[in-house]
Amino acid sequence: MSTSTIALAVHGGAGTIARGAMTPEREKAYRAALEMALRRGHAVLAKGGAALDAVEQAVRVLEDTPLFNAGRGSVFNADGQHEMDASLMNGADLRAGAVAGVQNVKNPIGLARCVMDHSAHVLIAGMGAFEFAHRQKVELEDDQYFFDQFRYDQWKEVVGTEVVQLDHSGKERKFGTVGAVALDAMGHLAAATSTGGMTNKRWQRIGDSPIIGAGTYANDRSCAVSCTGHGESFIRAVAAHDVHALMAYKGLSLEEAVRVVVHEKLPPLDGEGGLIAIDHHGNIVLDFNCPGMYRGHVAADGNFHTAIFR
Ligand code: ASP
DSSP: OOOSOOEEEEEEEEEOOOGGGOOHHHHHHHHHHHHHHHHHHHHHHHTTOOHHHHHHHHHHHHHHSTTSSSGGGOOOOTTSOOOEEEEEEETTTTEEEEEEEEOSBSOHHHHHHHHHHHSSOSEEEHHHHHHHHHHHTOOBOOGGGGOOHHHHHHHHTTTTSSOOBOGGGSSSOOOOOEEEEEEOTTSOEEEEEEEOOOBTOOTTOOOSTTSBTTTEEEETTTEEEEEEEOHHHHHHHTHHHHHHHHHHHHOOOHHHHHHIIIIIISGGGTOOEEEEEEETTOOEEEEESSSEEEEEEEOTTSOEEEEEEO
16 A cells, blocks of 8 residues: 555653643643654654654654653662663564663663564563673663653652552652654554653563553554553553454444543553554544643644643
8 A cells, every 4th residue: 555644643651740740841841852753753754764763763762851751761660770661563564573671771662673673583671682782782871871860759759668650650740651653655554662661660570561462563454552551451451452453353443442442441450541543544543541641743734743631
């Protein structure tokens, strides 16, 4: 299929974003970061590039800002370190790559891409992934690069306790898993997601973000999806794949499939959060079952839109 429509959407996490805690300056900074990610991804699509490259580039921008819980801004785990998860998927041939529990990798989404392109695997984790990162010569950073005072304070409140907290659920309720979905000019879809997971997580806890079908899914037959929210619930709901399944097997529209997953299937599983999705016509849906989601998209008219609250 060939089409001239290109489309792109990004998110920077969903949850209880307190309007009161959001100063005009902070809102501006978040929106600017989302727009920068959209511009980077859109530039790839506008010159005929692949959806897969567009989502990777957009997510790299979001990983590089400390505002979001991914890459540089990742939360602290129980040991005071940063363990990151990321994945991406190509809708044309269902190829996928993912990493879990990786440390000191500047852009986990780039490492996930290497897994897809240069390994026989889909998901690699921990020390093995770190060794693979070395061999692939991906950019590494020391712990200081990932230090953020806000994340540190967030962790200090719960360290030494059993409390494991979503970036969404701290006192100030700052968020942040990031993701992108895109449709390219060849009619192909792709999705990417990256996260630092949950504050104070232990036992090498892994969330939905690097799990293909849970936090990320793309299939040219239906849609591309990137999720954010309570990872355990999204894994149990197989949320991203469920949007695809409702479209492919039940004939639902993108909007209706997303509504069923976000508002009917996830809530009974304590699945607070949201997702961004795109279909092969370029329709975009950005939906969530909580007060807000950092999000943005490039509309068919080429205009860039960003939003936080409903
Ligand atoms: N879904 C992510 C996780 O559970 C968290 C998030 O969306 O912020 O690891």
